[in-house]
Amino acid sequence: MGGDSIGDYELEHQHGKARVRVARVWREGNTHVMVEWSAAVSLRSKSLSSYSEGDNSAIVATDTIKNTIYVLAKRCAKSLSVEEFGVMLGEHFVSTYPEVTAAHISMIQRPWERVSVDGLQHEHGYRMGLENRTADVRTTKDGKSRVTAGVSDLRLLKTTKSGFEGYIRDKFTLLPETKERMMASSIRSVWSYSRKPSDYNEVYATVKNILETTFFGPSKGGVYSPSVQKTLYLMAKEVLIRVPEIESVYLNMPNIHFLPVNMPAIGVEFKDDVYLPTDEPHGSIEATLSRKALGGSRL
Numbered sequence: 115m116g117g118d119s120i121g122d123y124e125l126e127h128q129h130g131k132a133r134v135r136v137a138r139v140w141r142e143g144n145t146h147v148m149v150e151w152s153a154a155v156s157l158r159s160k161s162l163s164s165y166s167e168g169d170n171s172a173i174v175a176t177d178t179i180k181n182t183i184y185v186l187a188k189r190c191a192k193s194l195s196v197e198e199f200g201v202m203l204g205e206h207f208v209s210t211y212p213e214v215t216a217a218h219i220s221m222i223q224r225p226w227e228r229v230s231v232d233g234l235q236h237e238h239g240y241r242m243g244l245e246n247r248t249a250d251v252r253t254t255k256d257g258k259s260r261v262t263a264g265v266s267d268l269r270l271l272k273t274t275k276s277g278f279e280g281y282i283r284d285k286f287t288l289l290p291e292t293k294e295r296m297m298a299s300s301i302r303s304v305w306s307y308s309r310k311p312s313d314y315n316e317v318y319a320t321v322k323n324i325l326e327t328t329f330f331g332p333s334k335g336g337v338y339s340p341s342v343q344k345t346l347y348l349m350a351k352e353v354l355i356r357v358p359e360i361e362s363v364y365l366n367m368p369n370i371h372f373l374p375v376n377m378p379a380i381g382v383e384f385k386d387d388v389y390l391p392t393d394e395p396h397g398s399i400e401a402t403l404s405r406k407a408l409g410g411s412r413l
């Protein structure tokens with residue numbers, strides 16, 4: 115991106131406000147739509163003099179940036195996706211201030227989910243789910259935005275249909291090969307759009323569903339996984355097959371270990387039944403799958 119020249123140095127700089135929390139309710143008759151977001155805005159701007167001279171005349175105050183998030187949330191007359199709100203923020207900052215050359219908006223949506231009571235969707239009742247939804251928008255001075263969306267803390271586990279064999283064995287290797295183990299992960303995924311889909315919310319639900327169903331396989335029988343790596347690849351590939359607007363998918367899948375409990379000295383033999391759950395250390399497996407025609411990963 116390049117920075118500003120200052121004497122013998124080059125200074126790359128950006129400023130903004132992070133962790134601005136806002137909840138927005140849209141009252142559509144008796145049905146209310148509610149979201150909770152945490153926004154981080156980071157602006158690139160021609161404000162070198164603030165660093166070099168203490169002259170703040172080209173600075174958009176971070177307090178103003180924070181206020182803008184609330185003002186724009188209020189201005190949205192209709193409910194919109196977290197991606198669309200990010201684009202709206204990015205466009206606002208680059209078009210309002212001549213000094214601002216680019217904006218980076220990073221959004222997290224908390225998992226408030228509409229509840230059902232007696233099998234009916236509640237008009238205004240929500241409960242907190244588990245995984246967070248993310249959106250990242252980079253807007254350039256010409257008003258163009260690149261959007262990525264994602265999910266984090268998606269915790270999945272299956273009790274069988276997982277194994278790990280055929281890896282390098284050397285004098286440091288202790289791990290026994292297995293065709294039977296638990297597989298668990300806390301998944302973070304980010305996918306980038308080559309073009310705007312007709313409905314970001316729908317794509318989010320679709321991608322989450324693809325990730326889950328590919329991880330688990332069919333309800334009866336599941337699907338065998340020879341490694342977290344293979345499952346990760348199949349999950350990412352299925353997203354690219356099913357969602358044409360997505361050009362690349364990043365997946366971070368820690369392998370969260372459930373260790374067999376074996377205590378022969380006191381007569382406890384592991385029979386795929388008692389495990390020691392762990393958080394750390396965990397395997398760390400990540401990859402980005404991109405469509406070839408569009409070049410490599412841009413995440």
Ligand SMILES: O=c1[nH]c(=O)c2[nH]c(=O)[nH]c2[nH]1
Pocket residue numbers: 278289340341342343369397
């Ligand atoms: O699915 C796995 N991938 C690995 O790379 C690995 N390494 C390891 O010790 N266990 C596993 N499991």
